[in-house]
Amino acid sequence: MVTLKQLAKELNVSISTVSKALNNSTEIGGETVKRVKELAELYNYKPNKVALSLKQNKTKTIGVIIPNILNHFLAKVLFGIEREATKNGYNIITCISNESLDKEKEGLQLLANGSVDGFILSMAEETQVNNEIDHFKRTISQGLPIVMFDRVAHDVLCDKVIVDDFESTYNATKVLLAENRKKIAFISNINDLSVGKLRERGYNKAILETGTMEPLVLKIKKKDDHPKKIKSFFKKHKDLDGVIAADSSSGIIGLNMAVSFGLKVPKDISVIGFASKSDSYHTVPRLTTIRQHAKTIGAKAAEMLIHRIQNGTPSDKVVTKIVKTTLISNKSTL
Secondary structure, eight states: OOOHHHHHHHHTSOHHHHHHHHTTOTTSOHHHHHHHHHHHHHTTOOOOHHHHHHHHTOOOEEEEEESOTTOHHHHHHHHHHHHHHHHTTOEEEEEEOTTOHHHHHHHHHHHTTTTOSEEEEOOOHHHHHHTOOHHHHHHHHTTOOEEEESSOOTTSOSEEEEEOHHHHHHHHHHHHHHTTOSOEEEEESOTTSHHHHHHHHHHHHHHHHHSSOOOEEEEOOTTSOHHHHHHHHHHHOTTOOEEEESSHHHHHHHHHHHHHTTOOTTTTOEEEEEOOTTGGGGSSSOOEEEEOOHHHHHHHHHHHHHHHHHHOOOTTOOOEEEEOOEEEOOTTOO
């Protein structure tokens, strides 16, 4: 591979001149810039990223840690991160924690050795359950900024990107109340996550405000048979006429279960779930969804981290950005 030194020798100029010309420095004349770039292109010259990172103390690389690559929402966030990073000349290295605290710690340690300039991450379920945050604080104290998204630790001083989980679930429940639904249930398989708790609180507030209803909550654990639990719930509550689902699978299974019980959707029962456009295609009728705009979340997280890397904002001046969800009405509500 050709080097700056070889280009400089062939052009009979200094290495500094070649470097400045390749970076469009105004110190170098137009004709010299043209000659340098033409020769660099001829030899397919590529800058040595390791040498550049040592010189600039920057790797132009972002570490991304996500808890589950098979989760459609998280995969779309990753897409948004990668697209925004590329636009700004950054690469990404992705680690999957698989909901494990230890794997999350390993990912941070592995990449905090000079491989990346900062991190974008969503906390593993085990991390949230155990409320362990010291590994995040250590990373930040090393001078590596973190931007958290979706599942965040409020006690960690870092930038965050979240959606309006509480407000959106509160408003979705009000939509079903406006349909004159008399028995609305909340179904969730993300009970231990911060987002799941916020969504349940939003539902509870809307129900308790009626003064005539009590919250009806089905919490599904990881080890549970998801469809079986929902089927038993429907059998027990035959007069159920509304469902708010905290996650896509609960929404899809809930709607399909209602249909299997002979209920007409949305005449007899309405269902709303946190889900994407593609998730709604798995139900007949199509599920009314609370859209989280995953790609936007990813893009905003990358934008915030890159801004912090490049501007060195004081660590105590952290920002939380809220991405507003959108209720997309389909055929599972009136």
